[in-house]
Amino acid sequence: MFIDWVNRRASVQALKDSVCLLKEGHSMVILPEGTRSKGKGIGEFKKGSIRIALNAKVPIVPVAIQGISNIMEQCKVGFQKADVTIRILPPVTTDLDAGSDPNVIHHQVRERIIQALNNHHQVQSKRGWDISNSANDKPERLR
Numbered sequence: 001m002f003i004d005w006v007n008r009r010a011s012v013q014a015l016k017d018s019v020c021l022l023k024e025g026h027s028m029v030i031l032p033e034g035t036r037s038k039g040k041g042i043g044e045f046k047k048g049s050i051r052i053a054l055n056a057k058v059p060i061v062p063v064a065i066q067g068i069s070n071i072m073e074q075c076k077v078g079f080q081k082a083d084v085t086i087r088i089l090p091p092v093t094t095d096l097d098a099g100s101d102p103n104v105i106h107h108q109v110r111e112r113i114i115q116a117l118n119n120h121h122q123v124q125s126k127r128g129w130d131i132s133n134s135a136n137d138k139p140e141r142l143r
Contacts, residue, residue: 022056
């Protein structure tokens, strides 16, 4: 579902439709930055994505994606092959009835994603080997 922010009535309706879909049990992927960062780190999150989850009373499952900018930004025309890492993080509950603060949830989701991306960068800087394996295991090459 795309939101036409120029048409206020259409955007409000799209947000209401999103809440209804979530309440019906559908899943939704929301890109909280509102635009691509083009490999320049994480941008500021828009609060509409948090508001949708709060109104629907559904948990937010943060997802940290590393390397996707290499698919498009490094190539002048079309797409190119690139290594991408996707980490699905623990859900964040969004129960306003239990006193959840939208600003706290907004900050919590963004910080979890930043921490996951920073942890990924630290592991990669160790020559691309996964250092989380025990000493008895052969290290696995990161992809």
